Amino acid sequence: MTSAEPGPRVVVPTTRGPGRSHGPEWESGPVIRRAAVVRVPRTGDEPPLTEEQVRGASPVARLVTARPWVMDVTVAVVIVLVGLVGSGFVWETANTAVYLGLYRPDSGIVELATSTWLVGTAVGAALLLLRRARPVTVTVLMVIASLVSLQVAGVLGVLGACLACALYSVAASRSTTTTWIVFGAAMTVVTVALWQWQDLGLIEILAWFGVHPSNGVETLPFRAERPLFSPARRMGSVLLLLALLLLGVAVGSAARSRRLHAAELVERYRALARQRDDGIALARAAERAYIAREMHDVVAHSLSVMVALADGADAAFVRAPDRSRDALRQLASTGRSALADMQRVLGALGPADRDGTDRLAEPTEVDLATVVERFRAAGLPVTATGLDTALPQDTSVRLAVLRILGEALTNVLRHAPGAPSVEVTVRRTPTAVEVDVADAGGTRPGSGGTGRGIVGMRERAELLGGHVEAGPRPEGGWRVHAVLPCAPPDATGPADDDEGEGGR
Structure with missing residues (x-):
C-alpha cells in the first residue's frame, strides 16, 4: 500500500442519543482520528482469485x-x-x-x-x-x-x-x-x-x-x-x-x-x-461524520457567538460606544479563532507528519476562562468556578473539555436566550475531569438546531471512556454533565441516558 490519499477514520457505533434541538436523531459513536495516511486498494482494482490459481x-x-x-x-x-x-x-x-x-x-x-x-x-x-x-x-x-x-x-x-x-x-x-x-x-x-x-x-x-x-x-x-x-x-x-x-x-x-x-x-x-471494502465504506462514512462534527463545533459555535456579539454591538452603538467597540473586538477575535480552527480541521484531513503525529491536532484555544468570557461578552450571564483547573496533558482530553464546554454554552445561547443564570463548573479528580453546565431556562423562544449538539459531546466523551448526561432539570432549565477520565478506564461503557427525549 502506498501513501496517496487521506486515510479513513474509524467509527464505533454506540447508543442513539437525541439532539438538544428539535431535529432528527443521529447514530452516535466515537471517532478515532488517524495517525497515518494509507491507500487501501479496492476489490475492483484487483483481478478475482480463481480456484485454478x-x-x-x-x-x-x-x-x-x-x-x-x-x-x-x-x-x-x-x-x-x-x-x-x-x-x-x-x-x-x-x-x-x-x-x-x-x-x-x-x-x-x-x-x-x-x-x-x-x-x-x-x-x-x-x-x-x-x-x-x-x-x-x-x-x-x-x-x-x-x-x-x-x-x-x-x-x-x-x-x-x-x-x-x-x-x-x-x-x-x-x-x-x-x-x-x-x-x-x-x-x-x-x-x-x-x-x-x-x-x-x-x-x-x-x-x-x-x-x-x-x-x-x-x-x-x-x-x-x-x-x-x-x-x-x-x-x-x-x-x-x-x-x-x-x-x-x-x-x-x-x-x-x-x-x-x-x-x-x-x-x-x-x-x-468484501470485509475490507465494507471497512473502507465505513471509514468514509466516519470521515464525513468527523468533518460534519468538526465543522459544527467550529462554525456553529463561533458563528453563534459572533451573531450575538454583532447584535450587541449594534444595540450599544449609540448609547454605549465603548461597549460596542469591545463587542466588535470580541467579534474579530472570535472570527480569527474560528478561522484558525477551520485551518486546523482542513489540515487534519491531509497527510500526517513524517513522525506519524498530527501537528494540527492541538486546539487553538485551551484557555477555559477566555472561552467563558467570550460567551459573557455575547450576553450570557455565566457564573464559573474551576476555570483555572489544570487540564491533563493529553490533547484529546483537553480538546474534549474545550468542545463540550463550548457546545453546552452555545446551546444555552441558541436555545435558551434570556436565561437569567448559567452556572459552569470544572472539577479535576484523581481519575477524571468533570464539566457541568446548568442554565435556568430561557425567557424567549430559541432557534432550531441540526441535532448534532449532544451527539457530538457524547462522541467525544465515549471516545475517551467517559460519558455525558444531558437533559432538563427538575427545577427548570437544562443541565449538561460530562465526565472525562484522565487515563483509559478498565471497563467503562457509554452512558445510557434516556433523559431529555423531548430535548430542546
Missing part, C-alpha cells in the same frame, strides 16, 4: 478445467484403444478354451466373446462422454451394460474400467454418502453377475494366452461334466473389480476434496475482500 495447476490442468470435454474425449479414446487391444487377447483366449475342450468347436464362443467385447467397449466409451453431466445415471447404465455382456458372452471386458471411471465422476461431484451408496450397489450387482456368468476374465487371459497351438492340431475332446472355471478364478475377478472401483472412488474423492478446499480459500479471500 489456488491449486497452482499446470497448463494442461488449466486447459482441462477450462475445456472439460477434452478430458472426456481423451478418456473415451483411451478406453477404445484398450478395448481394441484387449479384443485380440480375448480372441486368443477363447480359441485356447476351445482347444482345451472347455467349449464345443461349433459353439461360436470365439466370435461371440470377441464381438461382445468390442460392443461393450463402444458402449462404455460412449457413456463416458456423458459422465460429467450425469454421473449417477451413467454409472447405472454402465452396470446394466456389464450385466448384459456377462450374461450374453460371459465376458466383462473394459466395462469394469469404464465403471471405475463413472464412479470417479460420482465421487468427484456428489457427496460422500451418495458415492458410497452407488459404489456398494454397483459392486454388489456386478459381483453377483461375475460369480454367476463370467467365463473369460483377466485371469483366464493371463493363464491361457499363447497356449493355443498352431493350425492343424486337433483340439482336446469336449468334456461336458467338467466345470469351466474354479471359484478361485471367479474370486480373482471379483477382487480385481473391487480394486478398480475403490481406485476410482479414491481418486474422485481426492479431486473433490481439492476442489472444495480451493473453493473455500477463494470464498474466504472474497469474504475478506
